[in-house]
Amino acid sequence: MAILSGSEVYVTADGGVPFTGVQTFGSAPMPVPSGSAPIYACRAWVNFNGVGTVAIGVSGNVSSVTDNGVGDYTVNFTTAMPDTNYSTNVTARASLGAGEIPTYGATTASSVNANIYRGDTNVLYDPAAVSVTIFR
Amino acid sequence: MFCMTQQPLVSPYLDKEIKMSQVIIYTQDNGTVAIIRPTEEALSTMTIEQIAAKDVPAGMLFEIVDDSAIPADRTFRSAWEHSNSTININMPKAQDIAHDKRRAARSVEFAPLDIKATIPSEAVNAEAARQVVRDKYSAIQLNIDSAINVSELKLIVEGL
Numbered sequence: 001m002a003i004l005s006g007s008e009v010y011v012t013a014d015g016g017v018p019f020t021g022v023q024t025f026g027s028a029p030m031p032v033p034s035g036s037a038p039i040y041a042c043r044a045w046v047n048f049n050g051v052g053t054v055a056i057g058v059s060g061n062v063s064s065v066t067d068n069g070v071g072d073y074t075v076n077f078t079t080a081m082p083d084t085n086y087s088t089n090v091t092a093r094a095s096l097g098a099g100e101i102p103t104y105g106a107t108t109a110s111s112v113n114a115n116i117y118r119g120d121t122n123v124l125y126d127p128a129a130v131s132v133t134i135f136r
Numbered sequence: 137m138f139c140m141t142q143q144p145l146v147s148p149y150l151d152k153e154i155k156m157s158q159v160i161i162y163t164q165d166n167g168t169v170a171i172i173r174p175t176e177e178a179l180s181t182m183t184i185e186q187i188a189a190k191d192v193p194a195g196m197l198f199e200i201v202d203d204s205a206i207p208a209d210r211t212f213r214s215a216w217e218h219s220n221s222t223i224n225i226n227m228p229k230a231q232d233i234a235h236d237k238r239r240a241a242r243s244v245e246f247a248p249l250d251i252k253a254t255i256p257s258e259a260v261n262a263e264a265a266r267q268v269v270r271d272k273y274s275a276i277q278l279n280i281d282s283a284i285n286v287s288e289l290k291l292i293v294e295g296l
Contacts, residue, residue: 046175052208056175063178064191067171068164070213076191078178111191121240126210 043086044077044134050092050116050126057129071116071124075132080110086136090114092127100127159206160188161218162198167226169218171206172198211290225286234280234293241296242273 022029033039046059054067066074090102099119106113114132118125156179160172174187182190184200192198201221215229246269252262276292283289 048173052210053203053206054171054173056173059175059177062175063182063187064160064172064174066191067173069168069170070210076172123240126213 040135042133043081043136044075045132046075047129047131048073049129051128061134068113069124071126073114073130074111075114076111077109077134081134081136082109084109086134088112088114089131089133089135090116091131092116093129094127096125100125102127102130104132157203158184158200159203160184160192160198160200161205161223162192162196163218164196167217168214169216169223209290211293212286227286227289230286230289231280231283234283234289235277237293237296238273238276238280242269245269 020032022031024030042060044059044061046056046062046065048054048056048065050071050073054065054073056062056065061078062075063078064076066076068074084107086107088104088107090104092100092102094100096118098121101117101119101122103115103117104112105115112132112134114130115124116127116130117123156174156176158174160174161169162172164170172188172191174182174184178187188198188200199218199221205221205223207216207223207225212225212230212233214233215226216223217226217229218224246266249262249266249269252258253266255262276296279292280289283292
């Protein structure tokens with residue numbers, strides 16, 4: 001059951017009593033968080049490998065990944081964000097042992113550009129794996 | 137008269153594998169080919185043509201090709217170009233990439249000698265060692281410039 005309070009929605013157990021303890025969604029347990037800080041869910045996510053042929057592992061709200069060149073990718077959203085003011089997190093798993101600098105570049109409501117640089121030379125390179133998550 | 141149409145015997149799993157093995161390619165403004173790989177989740181609700189219509193930048197001509205058309209070796213990735221559903225390696229661009237790798241390798245060898253060259257007691261030996269490095273990479277520079285195909289160029293790069 002959902003209770004509307006101003007612009008916020010409180011999900012409660014049947015009868016309007018707020019959930020307590022661990023709830024189960026499908027087969028996944030979801031503990032009720034402590035404190036009153038709001039929860040903002042991930043709006044899009046993907047992980048893919050960057051070595052050899054780019055291959056996408058799993059994703060949520062991502063329609064495709066564009067391989068623009070060495071260490072240069074565009075993540076395209078299935079459903080666009082409301083604007084470009086979202087938070088982008090890019091991480092990478094090193095493939096050369098040189099460390100890496102994951103960054104993001106151009107953002108639009110429908111896509112974000114992710115770049116991975118070598119930590120030692122600051123040159124674009126293909127890491128073993130890249131993860132991108134979007135919060136809004 | 138009654139006519140019955142036979143449904144094609146295509147497994148949904150096979151269809152999914154075929155979809156996953158296709159990619160969208162187009163030429164970027166810098167001349168290099170871009171490869172759009174659809175996600176499995178998107179292919180469960182959209183066709184690859186619909187994904188192309190959505191994710192290829194406006195005004196770009198694109199092709200849908202089999203994954204096997206994409207080279208597995210990314211050594212000269214920034215030199216990839218495409219025409220008629222085929223990806224080729226632009227040799228002058230590949231040579232530029234090889235020269236970048238040569239310069240990077242040379243810098244790594246120069247770095248410790250550059251420090252020694254500032255120490256008076258080691259300066260003479262350091263300069264001699266630097267000359268050896270210069271000669272080595274000058275020869276490599278000539279080899280890159282005179283390489284006649286990508287395979288030859290790749291051997292040179294792998295030796296750096």
